[in-house]
Amino acid sequence: MKTISKWLALVVTVFLVLAGCSGGGDSADSGKGENGKVQISFINGFTGGDGAYMKKITDAFNASQDKYEVVELQEKDHYTKFKSGEYDLVVIHGNNLETYKQDGLIQDMSSVLEKAGIAETDFHQAGIDTVKLDDTMYAVPLDIHPLTMFYNKEFVQEAPKTYEDLVKINDELQAQSKDLYALGVPSSGLVEFYMLMIAAQNGIDLEKDGYLNFAQPEYAEALMQFHDMVWKDKVSPAGLGLDGEFQTFMKEAQEGKAYQTAVALTGPWFYGGAKEKYGDNLGVAPIPQIGSQLAAYGNSHTIALPANVKDEEKLAGIAEYLKFMYTPENLINWADGGQAPVHLPTLEKVTAEQEKYQIAYQNSQQFDDYVSAPQVYQFGEQIRYMNESVFSKVVTTEKLTTDALMKELEKATEMAKQIAATAPQQ
Amino acid sequence: MYKGASYKIWSVLMVSPFIIFFLLFWALPLVLGIWISFHNWNVSAGNLGFVGLDNYKMILTSGTIYNDLFMTGLKNTLYFVVISVPPLVLIALGLALIIDNLPDKFKTIYRTIFFISYSISVTAVSAIFLWLFNNNGGFINNVLMSLGMKEAVNWLGEQPYAWLTILIATVWWTIGFNMMLFINALNEVDSSLYEAADLDGAGAWGKFWYVTFPQIKNVGFFIVIMTVIASFNLYGQTRLITNGGPEQSTNSLIMNIQTSVFGMNQLGIGSAMALLMGIIMTVILGLQYWLSYRKTD
Numbered sequence: 001m002k003t004i005s006k007w008l009a010l011v012v013t014v015f016l017v018l019a020g021c022s023g024g025g026d027s028a029d030s031g032k033g034e035n036g037k038v039q040i041s042f043i044n045g046f047t048g049g050d051g052a053y054m055k056k057i058t059d060a061f062n063a064s065q066d067k068y069e070v071v072e073l074q075e076k077d078h079y080t081k082f083k084s085g086e087y088d089l090v091v092i093h094g095n096n097l098e099t100y101k102q103d104g105l106i107q108d109m110s111s112v113l114e115k116a117g118i119a120e121t122d123f124h125q126a127g128i129d130t131v132k133l134d135d136t137m138y139a140v141p142l143d144i145h146p147l148t149m150f151y152n153k154e155f156v157q158e159a160p161k162t163y164e165d166l167v168k169i170n171d172e173l174q175a176q177s178k179d180l181y182a183l184g185v186p187s188s189g190l191v192e193f194y195m196l197m198i199a200a201q202n203g204i205d206l207e208k209d210g211y212l213n214f215a216q217p218e219y220a221e222a223l224m225q226f227h228d229m230v231w232k233d234k235v236s237p238a239g240l241g242l243d244g245e246f247q248t249f250m251k252e253a254q255e256g257k258a259y260q261t262a263v264a265l266t267g268p269w270f271y272g273g274a275k276e277k278y279g280d281n282l283g284v285a286p287i288p289q290i291g292s293q294l295a296a297y298g299n300s301h302t303i304a305l306p307a308n309v310k311d312e313e314k315l316a317g318i319a320e321y322l323k324f325m326y327t328p329e330n331l332i333n334w335a336d337g338g339q340a341p342v343h344l345p346t347l348e349k350v351t352a353e354q355e356k357y358q359i360a361y362q363n364s365q366q367f368d369d370y371v372s373a374p375q376v377y378q379f380g381e382q383i384r385y386m387n388e389s390v391f392s393k394v395v396t397t398e399k400l401t402t403d404a405l406m407k408e409l410e411k412a413t414e415m416a417k418q419i420a421a422t423a424p425q426q
Numbered sequence: 427m428y429k430g431a432s433y434k435i436w437s438v439l440m441v442s443p444f445i446i447f448f449l450l451f452w453a454l455p456l457v458l459g460i461w462i463s464f465h466n467w468n469v470s471a472g473n474l475g476f477v478g479l480d481n482y483k484m485i486l487t488s489g490t491i492y493n494d495l496f497m498t499g500l501k502n503t504l505y506f507v508v509i510s511v512p513p514l515v516l517i518a519l520g521l522a523l524i525i526d527n528l529p530d531k532f533k534t535i536y537r538t539i540f541f542i543s544y545s546i547s548v549t550a551v552s553a554i555f556l557w558l559f560n561n562n563g564g565f566i567n568n569v570l571m572s573l574g575m576k577e578a579v580n581w582l583g584e585q586p587y588a589w590l591t592i593l594i595a596t597v598w599w600t601i602g603f604n605m606m607l608f609i610n611a612l613n614e615v616d617s618s619l620y621e622a623a624d625l626d627g628a629g630a631w632g633k634f635w636y637v638t639f640p641q642i643k644n645v646g647f648f649i650v651i652m653t654v655i656a657s658f659n660l661y662g663q664t665r666l667i668t669n670g671g672p673e674q675s676t677n678s679l680i681m682n683i684q685t686s687v688f689g690m691n692q693l694g695i696g697s698a699m700a701l702l703m704g705i706i707m708t709v710i711l712g713l714q715y716w717l718s719y720r721k722t723d
Contacts, residue, residue: 080688083469103470103691187583188671239561239580242669251563257571257578258563381689389673396583396672418491422690424471 031311037069038317044091044301045078049272053337061324068317088309089318092139094130094300095373095380101138102377102423106304109137115319118326126370127342130300133375139302140322143339146298146366147193148268148359150249151283155180155262159285166263166288170235173262179253183263185226185236186244190267191391192383193297198222200371201291207374211420212382214390215413220405222291227394236261239396246270250277271338271359284362286369296366299373301339335360342367377423382416459697467694469687481698492686492695496702498674499682506678507657509589513597514653515646518604523634525605526612537609541602548599548662555595555667556582583672592663592676599663600656604649611645612638647718651711658707679703 033039046054051074058072070089075081082090083105092100100106113119118140120128127141151159155173160166160182170182185194199206202222206212230236237259240248249264250273264274265287274282287296303322309315324330331346340363341347347364354361373379390408393400463481466474485492525536543551558565559581567578581587615638623633639646660678664670670677683703687696 077688083691100470103468105470188669237562239578239583241561241580241583241671244562247560248562254563254568257568378690381685384685384689385674388670388677392583392671392673415491415494419690422692424468 031313033069033071035069037065037067038313040068040070040088040314040317040321041073041086042070042089042321043073043075043078043082043085043087045076046074046091047076048269050269050334050337050339053333053339056333057325057330060330061321064324065320068320070317070321082306086308087306088314089321090304090306091142092302092304094141094144094302097131097138097302097304098133098375099378100304101133104424105307106138107307107309109139109305112305112315112319112322113137113140115316116323116326118322122326122344124342124344124347124364124367126367126372127300130372131302139304140326141342142301142303143334143341144298144300144363144367144370145268145339146296146363146370147190147197147265147287148271148298148363149285149287150264150266150270150274151285152249152262152278153281153283154278156283159283160263160288162288163290166235166290167233169262170233174234177253179256179259181237181248181259181261182235183229183265184240184245184248184259184261185229185395186240186242187392187395188241188388189243190245192387193267193299194226194265195223195383195386195391196371196373197287197295197297198225198291200295200297201289201293203293203295205374207376209420210376210423211413212374212376212379212416213413214386214409214416215406216409217402217406220402220409223391223394223405223409224400224402225290226391227397227400230395231398238398246274250274268338268340268359268363284358286362286366294369295371296369297371297373298366300342332357340364340367376416376420378419381419383412385412385415459700462694463698463701465694467692467697469691469693471691477694481694482702484695485698485702491690492692492699495682495686496679496699499677499679500703500706502675502677503658503660503679506589506592506660507654510593510596510657511650511653513593514601514604514657515650517597518601518649519608519646521601521605522608522612523638525609537606540605543599544602546599549666551595551599552663552666555591555598555663559591559667582668585672585675588668588672588676592660592667595663595667596657596660604653607645607649608642611642615641647714651714654711654714655707658703 031038042058044054055072055074058070062069073081073087078091079096090106092106097106120137123141126144130144131137131139131141149159156169160169166182173180173182196206199219199222202218204216204219204222206214206216206219230238237248243266245261245264246266248259248261249266251258251260253260264270271284305318309318326343326346328343328346328349331341331343332349334341335346335350335357338359340360341350350357350360350364376382390405390412393408394405397404464476464478466477466480468474484490485496487493521540525533525540528536559567561567561578561580561583564578564581566581567575571578579587581591619637619641620633623637628636659680661680661684664676664678665681668676670681679699680703683696683699686692686699
């Protein structure tokens, strides 16, 4: 018994020592930093090229301040960190906002925006549609990054505007070389953008009672267009994998060994790489009309206020930071990083210098036709089976029938229903 | 000399770091994992209450999303275990035997060459194999087409090629570890046994089967067990090379557990899946142990 007590005492002691060493805690708890300024922790996932541009805005704010300091954390898995820690501001993608709202992790931002002098009318309607849930502003919209079209001017003089244009380009390129195609349809990667784009371009509403209803005959017909692009019209080579639309655009045709495409419907974040390779030969334009009507789809960044932030001093600091950020001279940095801000005064600056902010300007041209993601709980999980399995079947199965596709869409819908049922607030 | 209070205190102090870290990083997470698996635990909302065996029932009930995730992941993982363990063990043994028969001055060089890939991170390995096996203009396809193959192989987008790519990447990446263990085992074989076999007129195969194999059998069994465990934990290669595709056919069980926890927020379900996976691994390893030692007993 005595020995056991000794062991227990030792273990408890070391536990206490380790617990004592852990110290620290999140900055949200610390309130003021060593410099006496009120600290605001701002977590986002800007770990790509755009991160430096957001940092520029934050650094400029901190330099201008003697009362507040924004501590910006750029983390690859920022959502996981956000859920397990305490932060004062968080960047959330537009298609995740409903989930974070229903999970009670974010709060109404109206009063902070009012304090910051930011009004709904300062933004393009597409941005407002993304952040307004149940008539409440749950975030402030930052940008929209829609599916973007790159084209190689060496092969295409003018940006294609319709599917017929793409077919025509393909015929011309195929006449030149069997290794040249109009565009590439990938089997994985950006396929969510493709699937939601074709729904929007055919006027199909996928949302039904809080879940994504893929099992619609008209949606099966719409998706079959991608199948036909590969197997019937052959405007895309078959068997392209992850990010195949961009990789094929960046390749150089090699007599039967590698395909090259003249157009890429891809993410704007690939702009830097494409510009480096093609220089002035790179064209950027809104995506063409592939379905029955013109519509654009993509995702967006929004800045939300975590539910735990109640401290008045912090809220005042957040308002100050947003006021600073949402001025054209500061937010233009975000456009410089390749993102298209939805803040109208900044957009005016972008339009005035459209050559300098080429990608931001071209993407802003899609805002009027932009259709945001259906606001459902766990959007990413609801669409997972479509992303990982169904779209791949559509573009890789030559003999796929609409009936076989419908069966897959029914399975995907059943899964989406089950995910929707896990929502905490119904 | 080794008596008295001072000796006891010192012995407790010396062993305590192990005990503490064992409790902190093994026992505590295990107990916590078991406890969480009996709760409706949401990553965002926290603990929503005790649910008994409901999480396990949902995972094992056909037609639920969790059953689909678990069974698909398990099937894919078992497939990988079956196709990966034999080459990972046999090729390692082959390499070890070759190196063992090399002149001494070459042994270190070749041992290092074969082992060095093991020190590379999975991210770098994946980047290399993505480049090598790219369907459109990848190095392997270019070589094959230069040799007369008509059509490019869709290595990453079609089965069985996707599994073959993952297998080749895994063998290239990890073979060095098993090989080193076999080399050490071969070094322990008494050379006089080979001399005796030579006198008896044994050939290369006879020497391997009657001398080498019985001597390295125990190490071989340990390697098989370690390889089965490593293959069960398949994650990095399928995450980074195929991203679970084509059509979720390379989604491993660990990937699907991660989806349950970090995608669906279901920590309770994810913990239950992890425990079920642990139980399955234990059963398989127990069976292996029993099969291997049954004859010797």
